[in-house]
Amino acid sequence: MTLFITKRATPVGEVVAWRSELGLVRMGFSDGMDQPEAALADPSPTIGREIDRYFSGSTEALDRLDVDLRGTALQRRIWGLLRTIPAGETKGYGELGTLVGTSGRVVGNAMAANPVCLALPCHRVIRRDGTWHGYAYGNHRKRWLLEHEAKRKAPSGPSDPLGA
Secondary structure, three states: OOOEEEEEOOOOOOEEEEEOOOOEEEEEEHHHOOOOOOOEEOOOOHHHHHHHHHHOOOOOHHHHOOEOOOOOHHHHHHHHHHOOOOOOOOEEHHHHHHHHOOOHHHHHHHHHOOOEOOOOOHHHEEOOOOOOOOOOOOHHHHHHHHHHHHHHOOOOOOOOOOOO
16 A cells, blocks of 8 residues: 655644544554555645644544554444544543444544544543543643634533533
8 A cells, every 4th residue: 555644733733643544544643653565645636735734723624534554343433433523522432332332432432543643533532520541642732733723612601621
């Protein structure tokens, strides 16, 4: 499989994305992920443009990117639910578990295995009591991402997804 790579500087660190011909296979912050096999510079500007748009305030920009996921059927079902959580909102691990007939712990394990953070927004999943821990790229980034999205959410909803 040929992989193409895109890198973008963001306010919370460099984002790196790898895609196949079918879509994203990996996306994350460069200081928190292993580097997969060699990749070619991506000749298409699409992924880089959408990353830039997301960090400029178009919090739905990454929702349009195709993904090429490899995981168990249950992981793919859970990851698919992530795109149903609107930007600026959060859901609990247990709440997502109920939707797919499993536990919050299984959902947490799927979040830890999410290969394309941001495009599949696992940062929007929190504990039932509104807290979190163990975000793969650091809790400071999770907070920043949630606050970034909350600032762009329509005024009709709650303005603080963190309950602070």
